[in-house]
Amino acid sequence: MEEVEKQLNRLIKEVGYKKAEELFAKLNGGKRLRAKLILKIAGENEKSALLAAIVEMIHAASLLHDDVIDDAMLRRGQASVNATEGSKTAVMLGDILYSKAFGELVGFGEEIAKTIASSVTALSVGEMMDVEMAKSFNANEKKYLKMLYLKTATLIEAAAASAALLAGKEKHKYAVYGKNLGLSFQIIDDILDIIADEKTLGKPAMNDYTEGKVTLPYIYLFDSLDDEGKERLISLHAKKLNDEDVKWIRSQMQKHHSIEKAYALAKRLSEEAKEAVKEESELAAILDKMIQRSH
Amino acid sequence: MEEVEKQLNRLIKEVGYKKAEELFAKLNGGKRLRAKLILKIAGENEKSALLAAIVEMIHAASLLHDDVIDDAMLRRGQASVNATEGSKTAVMLGDILYSKAFGELVGFGEEIAKTIASSVTALSVGEMMDVEMAKSFNANEKKYLKMLYLKTATLIEAAAASAALLAGKEKHKYAVYGKNLGLSFQIIDDILDIIADEKTLGKPAMNDYTEGKVTLPYIYLFDSLDDEGKERLISLHAKKLNDEDVKWIRSQMQKHHSIEKAYALAKRLSEEAKEAVKEESELAAILDKMIQRSH
Numbered sequence: 266m267e268e269v270e271k272q273l274n275r276l277i278k279e280v281g282y283k284k285a286e287e288l289f290a291k292l293n294g295g296k297r298l299r300a301k302l303i304l305k306i307a308g309e310n311e312k313s314a315l316l317a318a319i320v321e322m323i324h325a326a327s328l329l330h331d332d333v334i335d336d337a338m339l340r341r342g343q344a345s346v347n348a349t350e351g352s353k354t355a356v357m358l359g360d361i362l363y364s365k366a367f368g369e370l371v372g373f374g375e376e377i378a379k380t381i382a383s384s385v386t387a388l389s390v391g392e393m394m395d396v397e398m399a400k401s402f403n404a405n406e407k408k409y410l411k412m413l414y415l416k417t418a419t420l421i422e423a424a425a426a427s428a429a430l431l432a433g434k435e436k437h438k439y440a441v442y443g444k445n446l447g448l449s450f451q452i453i454d455d456i457l458d459i460i461a462d463e464k465t466l467g468k469p470a471m472n473d474y475t476e477g478k479v480t481l482p483y484i485y486l487f488d489s490l491d492d493e494g495k496e497r498l499i500s501l502h503a504k505k506l507n508d509e510d511v512k513w514i515r516s517q518m519q520k521h522h523s524i525e526k527a528y529a530l531a532k533r534l535s536e537e538a539k540e541a542v543k544e545e546s547e548l549a550a551i552l553d554k555m556i557q558r559s560h
Numbered sequence: 561m562e563e564v565e566k567q568l569n570r571l572i573k574e575v576g577y578k579k580a581e582e583l584f585a586k587l588n589g590g591k592r593l594r595a596k597l598i599l600k601i602a603g604e605n606e607k608s609a610l611l612a613a614i615v616e617m618i619h620a621a622s623l624l625h626d627d628v629i630d631d632a633m634l635r636r637g638q639a640s641v642n643a644t645e646g647s648k649t650a651v652m653l654g655d656i657l658y659s660k661a662f663g664e665l666v667g668f669g670e671e672i673a674k675t676i677a678s679s680v681t682a683l684s685v686g687e688m689m690d691v692e693m694a695k696s697f698n699a700n701e702k703k704y705l706k707m708l709y710l711k712t713a714t715l716i717e718a719a720a721a722s723a724a725l726l727a728g729k730e731k732h733k734y735a736v737y738g739k740n741l742g743l744s745f746q747i748i749d750d751i752l753d754i755i756a757d758e759k760t761l762g763k764p765a766m767n768d769y770t771e772g773k774v775t776l777p778y779i780y781l782f783d784s785l786d787d788e789g790k791e792r793l794i795s796l797h798a799k800k801l802n803d804e805d806v807k808w809i810r811s812q813m814q815k816h817h818s819i820e821k822a823y824a825l826a827k828r829l830s831e832e833a834k835e836a837v838k839e840e841s842e843l844a845a846i847l848d849k850m851i852q853r854s855h
Contacts, residue, residue, distance in 0.1 A: 282685045284692065330651045333628065353691050356625045356651055360658070360684035367662040368677030375666050378673075382663030389655035390577045396648050397579065 268311070269300045272318035276365055285361050288346055288354070292325055299324055299424040302446075305547055306428035306439055313431060316373060320381065320424045322366040327388055327420070329359035377427040384423030391416025399477030402502045404487045409479065410448070418447025438541045442548060445538035450555055452531040455480035456524055457558065459515070471511055477503040481527040482518055489521035532556065563606070564595045567613035571660055580656050583641055583649070587620055594619055594719040597741075600842055601723035601734055608726060611668060615676065615719045617661040622683055622715070624654035672722040679718035686710025694772030697797045699782045704774065705743070713742025733836045737843060740833035745850055747826040750775035751819055752853065754810070766806055772798040776822040777813055784816035827851065 277289045300317035307313035332345040333352045347355040363385070370378040394412040403409060425443030429436045458466065458473045459482055466472070473480050479487075479502065487498055494517065501510055518524050535556050539549045572584045595612035602608035627640040628647045642650040658680070665673040689707040698704060720738030724731045753761065753768045754777055761767070768775050774782075774797065782793055789812065796805050813819050830851050834844045 280681055280685065282688065284688060285685065327655075330655060333647055333651050351691070352628055352647060354688055356628050356654075357684045357688045357691070359651075360622075360625060361681055361688070363655070363658060364662075364677050364680035364684060367659075368674050368681065371666060371670050371673040371677070378666040379663050382659050382666065385659035386575055386656055386663065389652045389659060390575065390580065393577065393579060393649060393652040393656070396646070396652070 266297065266300065266304070268309070268314035269297070269304070269317045269321065270294075272315050273321060276318060276322060276369065277362075280361055280365055282361075285358055288350065288358050289325070289362070292329075292346070294321070294325075297321060299421060302421070302443065302548075302551070303424055303428040305545075305551075306425060306434065307432040313428065315369065316377070316427060316431060319366045319369050320420070320427075322362045323381065323385060324420060326359040326362035326366070327385070327392075329355050329362070331392065373427070373431070377430050380423045380427050380430070384419040387415045387419040388417075391419070395478070398479070399503065402487075402499045403479050404484055406481070406484050409481065409484060413451055414444065414448060417451040418444050421447035421450075441541040442538045445534040445541070446552060446555070449531040449534040449538070449552070452481055452527055452534070453556065453558055456482060456527055456531075459518070460524060471506055471514065474501070474514075475503065475505055481530065482523040485526045486514070486518050486521055486523040489523065490517065561592065561595065561599070563604070563609035564592070564599070564612045564616065565589075567610050568616060571613060571617060571664065572657075575656055575660055577656075580653055583645065583653050584620070584657070587624075587641070589616070589620075592616060594716060597716070597738065597843075597846070598719055598723040598726075600840075600846075601720060601729065602727040608723065610664065611672070611722060611726060614661045614664050615715070615722075617657045618676065618680060619715060621654040621657035621661070622680070622687075624650050624657070625684075626687060668722070668726070672725050675718045675722050675725070679714040682710045682714040683712075686712070686714070690773070693774070694798065697782075697794045698774050699779055701776070701779050704776065704779060708746055709739065709743060712746040713739050716742035716745075736836040737833045740829040740836070741847060741850070744826040744829040744833070744847070747776055747822055747829070748851065748853055751777060751822055751826070754813065755819060764801075766801055766809065769796070769809075770798065770800055776825065777818040780821045781809070781813050781816055781818040784818065785812065 277286050280286070297317075299320045303317040303320060304313055307316070329346055332347040333355050345355070346358060350358075367378075367382065370381055391412055391414070395416055398408070398412060422440050422443035425446075426436050426440040428434075429439035455473060455478075458480070459471055461470065463469055469475070474483060483498070487495055490498060498514070498517075501514070506514075535552045538552055542548045572581050575581070592612075594615045598612040598615060599608055602611070624641055627642040628650055640650065641653060645653075662673075662677065665676055686707055686709070690711055693703070693707060717735050717738035720741075721731050721735040723729075724734035750768060753775070754766055756765065758764055764770070769778060778793070782790060785793060792808070793812075796809070801809075830847045833847055837843045
């Protein structure tokens with residue numbers, strides 16, 4: 266992973282603009298999940314470290330752009346670039362990272378470059394869908410899962426698939442692994458937003474629903490409620506919830522096993538992911554660790 | 561050019577998201593200068609039309625992102641996506657266009673793809689510099705011209721250079737042509753902001769200066785003024801100008817030939833551009849037409 270950070274520093278230096286370099290240095294790199302996956306799948310060498318750096322650069326760009334909405338003033342516990350420098354600078358820094366990453370990708374040949382570029386198109390489509398869907402209550406599980414796949418799983422899928430291509434491994438298997446890892450990761454995140462307390466989350470519980478995001482447990486709950494319950498749930502959509510509302514939603518979800526249903530799907534997806542790459546125990550371990558966050 | 565529009569439609573359809581397709585259709589394509597240049601340099605065929613469509617897609621993305629500041633509610637005389645759909649959607653539509661364009665570029669080989677991708681990095685850096693520089697009065701001509709080159713000339717330069725590569729012509733000559741065309745075009749634009757009336761511009765005269773943009777005529781004027789004049793000019797920076805201020809600036813610029821100096825530079829750059837591709841009379845004609853806008 267040291268080599269990945271070294272490559273990241275080199276790439277941003279090559280851009281040749283001090284301000285961009287400084288802002289990039291201040292970004293919190295997070296868990297570097299995508300980079301770790303690439304190194305695990307393709308082995309640790311200069312080429313795989315560069316691919317990992319490129320994908321992390323793309324991920325950072327997508328987060329910068331994701332933050333360009335009025336209320337995203339925090340990212341990974343610190344003030345976002347959007348908040349401190351203004352939205353224009355956040356957008357442009359993202360564009361610098363995207364274009365620099367794409368320029369470097371070309372050296373990896375057509376298939377890898379196309380795989381990664383397409384995933385960026387997909388994730389941007391997913392972001393647009395997310396904005397659209399938050400405008401009204403959506404009870405359609407399939408539609409929600411499609412948005413979730415595009416927005417949060419396609420880049421992980423592409424990272425795993427291109428690492429496999431780089432190492433001459435079977436692309437499809439690793440794509441399935443990456444996709445299902447991304448999806449189950451996000452479903453667990455959605456569950457935590459409901460069951461964890463404010464202190465653990467660093468934001469109010471059920472913040473997703475307040476932001477208009479009807480995640481899986483809400484969709485499952487809606488399916489189980491009678492007409493009166495359905496009406497009440499819809500009436501709370503995209504509103505600030507008081508303690509009584511939170512209590513009511515939690516108790517109804519408990520009664521109707523909505524969380525368990527979402528958890529079961531995450532578990533099933535993660536089993537499929539493990540099955541796809543069953544010869545690689547380290548990849549399975551990443552999944553197990555991730556699923557256990559919810560318990 | 562019909563083939564370019566056809567390719568554009570195909571590319572945006574391939575993205576597979578109705579909303580993005582609709583928003584893209586509503587964008588005003590403008591003069592399609594970059595596409596026309598590419599077809600003129602590389603000849604009209606399927607490959608050059610695709611390259612032209614890709615570059616226009618990138619240009620559209622850059623405009624969408626350029627508009628993501630609080631006051632860019634109009635673009636080419638119509639409400640910007642930023643204004644009608646919100647900044648998040650404008651950013652994401654731009655990302656969709658960028659990534660789709662980059663994905664298609666890969667088919668043109670490493671040199672063309674890198675040339676175009678690097679120009680996007682450069683133009684994003686230029687945009688960031690522009691935002692930074694608007695915060696205070698800048699009297700440095702060299703610094704201003706560097707920003708101008710990055711922000712407004714690099715994509716035209718890259719378009720011309722990659723069209724030359726596609727046609728097996730000499731890359732460097734066409735790069736010089738594109739760069740100088742872009743620079744002189746923008747300098748003329750900056751002049752028009754000062755000398756044209758509100759009706760012609762569709763915005764208040766000297767809007768650039770109100771937005772904090774110290775364009776060439778202001779830099780030249782500053783150099784010519786005495787201390788008292790310098791102080792007055794600086795005091796008006798980034799402010800709404802009243803009629804008296806406008807009159808004073810215009811009369812001082814007339815007295816000190818500030819507009820002529822800027823115009824002379826545009827003229828010189830455009831002569832250099834013509835000289836670089838002197839065997840191509842159509843490319844020279846584009847420049848002449850553009851320079852004449854200011855008279």
